[in-house]
Amino acid sequence: MGLEHLLADIVGQAHVLTDPGLTASYETDWTGRFGGRARAVVRPADAAQVAAVLRACAQAGVPLVPQGGNTGLVGGGVPRGGEIVLSTVRIAQLAEVDAALGVVAVGAGATLAALQAAAARVGEDATLDFAARDSCTVGGVVACDAGGARALRHGTARAHVAGLEAVLADGTVLSRMSGLTKDNAGYDLPALLIGSEGTLAVITRVLWRVSRRLPARVTALIPLASVAEAGRVLEALRAHAPSLEACEFFVRDGLEIVLAHQRRRSPVGDAAVYLLAECAAAADPTGELAEALDAAGVRDAVVADDTIGREGLWALREGHTEAINAIGIPHKLDVGVPLARLGDFLERLPQVVGAAAVTGEARVIPFGHLGDGNVHVNVLGPGPQDDRVDDAVLELVVGLGGTISAEHGVGVAKAAWLERARGADELAAMRAVKGALDPAGQLNPGVVLPL
């Protein structure tokens, strides 16, 4: 029996897609940079079906690419050519929030927005958030250890995982869903799976840690003359505002692109750098925020404490990805640099990129999470194949003691860079772990570890 028939026996004929019209949306990432033809798209309903699909693919020697909401930016969730795509779209059950334990069991295919809404309905907060919330899935969030703006206070996905269910390449189902805070019986394999980008297992369910919702929020957009000044404001925020939850930044050129795309006028004066800070607390944190801005000598800022006003300010930061994509296919790098070196990094960036670009004039648009040193470097101009631009940025990052992947993952986009970032010995250890859990290399080949 052919693989497609075996798969149909497992998940039902309706959930094995082979028609190009139906598979197309699973085969290319939304930036248009990555993708390939899938042999088929299969949509299992639970861990048992995932295990059976994995066993069937192993038997047939056909590799498999796990896919959540297909919002990834590094080509880690789309086929390269000929793989089975395993979509978690049907594994989207959301249990009731267990308020006593502060957790909620959620299927890997549920969107982050659905999880957030389920928590909010009972006065709780999923505390992780980023712009792709309506499409990205909880499984993908955990597989990539996503972060977002609020990781500054609440940590990345890792800090939210109180339990995990996942299926290894050989069909072994790991289930750690008891919610016990303390459970040291053997190796913490779930901890290893977080951030492994579907190369070691398919995540099927997550026990997500929630917190009591903090109802009072205030947001400020602050125009500043330099990154160094932004650093000083961040320091003041840390010192005076324990309620600080996010501290984002973008630059003049990025803001102009966003304003043009959104057909809006700027709510603040012209500046080289913009800092977007948000405080959240049980009671109004406006005083804390004002005190911090005062201590930092900030005189010019737009402050919003109502939902519409706050969302308007956030749209300027979150609109960057879409607005930039609307005017070209950017080189996208997601790097982390220790705070002490961030100013140095941003200052040298345009020159380093300019020198490296072979095709087209480079337009460098950095933005991101000032509070944790995570910068999204977008470069417009050089053609998509002009890899020297990416190399130059990553070289600069490694030289400053930073990371080549902060929250987007390695995918296929940066796999070739992993050895330079971690060293040959550590890469060998990673390969050994991969070989132990997926000896035939069935799961997401080419992602994270270079082929």
Add this chain to the structure above:
Amino acid sequence: MGLEHLLADIVGQAHVLTDPGLTASYETDWTGRFGGRARAVVRPADAAQVAAVLRACAQAGVPLVPQGGNTGLVGGGVPRGGEIVLSTVRIAQLAEVDAALGVVAVGAGATLAALQAAAARVGEDATLDFAARDSCTVGGVVACDAGGARALRHGTARAHVAGLEAVLADGTVLSRMSGLTKDNAGYDLPALLIGSEGTLAVITRVLWRVSRRLPARVTALIPLASVAEAGRVLEALRAHAPSLEACEFFVRDGLEIVLAHQRRRSPVGDAAVYLLAECAAAADPTGELAEALDAAGVRDAVVADDTIGREGLWALREGHTEAINAIGIPHKLDVGVPLARLGDFLERLPQVVGAAAVTGEARVIPFGHLGDGNVHVNVLGPGPQDDRVDDAVLELVVGLGGTISAEHGVGVAKAAWLERARGADELAAMRAVKGALDPAGQLNPGVVLPL
């Protein structure tokens, strides 16, 4: 050249101990249940020396047991016979606390108390604590993913690790000490090492996450008629006291043993179960605590908000281990049971143990962390070799969906139980990971995974 000479060349002659008078304290655990002769004890000064020691041992085919403060309770840090013991005692450097990032770099051999003191000196809090604080080391704390009473609020060791340096069996040094919140470049090998009990790597340094110290603390000791009543008080505490930081329990028999050992009188009335709760906040949490106790209908409680009074109450809880050990060698089990099943567990425990004991009359003394379902089951009476007692308790735990090891680790004591707890498939996955990172089985053989 013999192995001892090679080791002396690496760490210096003074740090290779072979004299039985010098090695004795490294060879037996303090409960007296576990131990064996070491071929030698070696005390390297840093990761480079640890790597060289590991390579020399691999070359000679001699296995190695990493040891911190030797406060373990499951035989995971002492030799079984003929191994080299690698003591981290000299890797005890404490860097200055980086208040901006909220982290401090600490050597694996520093004691937990030294780390706590370093944090306290600058107004920060290491937020993890348990009774062995003066002897146990940070490396051991992380290797066993220790928890303690305050894990209820702050999580186990895992939640405190912002970075790690460790040496794999082949001498590869993993160093993730940048402190970047977001760093997804490849597999999170440090996350796998946490809780692996020295079987996958030797942890040499930790970047420990600290929090602002909460200066206002209040502690209450509450006598109650049953575990069910204790559960209701816990629920009220969770609902009314966000400042709740610990919720411990012990029973009448345990309290009597502690009082006799400490030559004290009980500060409260006689009861079947005692609950010890502590709240901590920036401002006085007495009101929150009182409100919770009121809501739970508690009329009888001793409350202390001064250091001496609080320490007096805590000594009753923390004194259990020492007091019990002073009257016999107990069977010690460290299990976790979901809160909803905890009453059931404690009710059935004496009968299950009584039926299983072959030698001696069983005296069951449970105590521990009510808030996270972590129970330390101590059994006096049955001889040390009477394994049926341990089996009966663990069988009961697994049947209730609990864990056979909550915070002490698996060690050699529970290795034979791991398959029953996790299943053959998951155990096979753990063995594959061990084989990948330590193919010759050099590191702590017999610990976690049964030989």
